[in-house]
Amino acid sequence: MLVHGLSGSGRWWRRNLEALSGRHRVYTLDLLGYGSSRRQRALSVRESAALISDWLDAEDLWGITLIGHSMGGHICIRLAAGHPQRIENLVLVCASGLLKASAYRTALNLPRALITGRKRFVPRILTDALLAGPLNLWRNASDLLKDSVQDCLPMITSRTLVVWGERDALVPLPLGQMLARSIAGARLEIIPHAGHVVMVDAPEAFNAAVLDFVDGPQAAG
Template identity: 30%
Template sequence: MPEHTELIQRYFRAFAEANIEGAIACIHAEAVWHIDGDPSVVTVGIIRGREAVRAWLIRFPQGFRPLNFSVDRFLTDQNDVIAIGRFRHRVLPHESIVDSDFVIRFTIQDGLIIRYQIFEDTLLIAQARASAAKARTTRLNGTLYGWDDVGQGKPVIFLHGLFLDRSFWHRQLQELGNRRRCVSFDMPGHGISTWRTGLTLDGIAEDIGLWLEENNATPATIVGHSQGGMIALRLAARFPQLVDQLILVNTSAQAEPPERLPKWRKWQDALLGCDEERSAMFNDIQRLTTSAEWLASHPNEALKEHAIMMKHTPPLLSAALSAAVFERDDTRDLLADITPPVTVLSGALDQATPPTLGKEIAVSVPFGRAITINDAAHHLPAEAPEQVTKVILGDWI
């Protein structure tokens, strides 16, 4: 019934404005409020009566600081109104951010709300209340993905390169977290993210696209480094409506050059060998991907990066290597169809992906530009973090 929906909309407007008396005017004297979840969360419980609801409304800011709240649709059935939407809240006391879909069932009697029951991700809310952790996990098409989700605003999605993990972007998240919603993924086979048989770079792009659609994160700026940039290209070509812009860092649209494959096979053998072999291999990788000056001037960061590489599960990382190197196809034929703006960053000292490969992408897409950063190699987000952040913010002219 239209008048029932109008009542619920009036309640939501008052709630959003912290207008308690306006909200109470929509509520029946004998109303029941039903919120399931962890009882330590201040809003959880079952209460009856308008005054109890008034106290609940007053108490709400003690548990939550709303960032976004949207209702996508209303469904009505006689005296019931179902509101379907999504919220993004800071959960106190730690101010962890949670996103959750919700369904609220309102029952109307005598022109007022006599019953309220919300269905939401109560486990996530309880976890956020107990910890300030920004980490999240879910399964996408059967593969477990881990990510960090911080900040508020236009979404920026970070996809790291081979052998790294989501902490690779920590400098960018520190700088952008107050201005953007930043989501940094562990790519499959890295960190806590798993792998599934037959997974390819195209399959990862499909997984990330699915996550964007289902997590209210579109259109997004996609920032992809090396392998992550290859995935970003595939994502933008297949799902351009999900992408606001692409920022590609040290990446290529070509297949891996055949003359480099024997070296990769030796590295893959070492990856599946003993700890000493893996450690030596990762030392080789670091010398290839970062400048000698950076390694000498940032010994602690280099050690942390090496430790991250050593923590990966070798068989999963080996599968990721195969997909990124041996099974990677040439995507240059897709570039003309990528409609979002594309910025390609390259390090002048990059031996793994020389700047010419980035410039090739920039001149092949409809709206592209290439930027070369001097005195840096393949790991620009670590070697030149301020420059990368400026490009993401649009501050680089």
């Protein structure tokens, strides 16, 4: 299951779907307030985690691999900590959750984040942000900056891969290193030259890292 981040949509995984779906059944979603669900009020991180959990219950899905980017990773942390028996693998991609800053200071990093990422993806970022609207963006940005996941990280028992862009300007690499150290057995994969939207900036490296983690010898063992 692929969970996008703040101002994103399921379209942000377009460069990953073919590789991942070649070996696995893949679900993408648009969080409430974003993408095809843009006309609805955005939920908080914890509310989104609860809603996804309810959907997994309704579909009777087990042995899940959760892949979450930025705010989506934050949501996945909450979900994996609360339902360890259901989530087999957890992939956290430039995840928020340990970010300590004001919404204003974080917004100041947005131009630099756009510059360090893939330039051809900028129109998609701006379009999805426009569709979500300033109220949903501000509501979620304020919520995620207040919601630290530090206390729930020891509760995660899923196999965990932390993937980070070396040049992430929004959620800096030291936070990814701290996140990996705080989850038992977590593995850290740093993608050189990639920015915050690492699965778009370096899709081949990202896809290879995820598939090696999910399907590699350690998984079989």
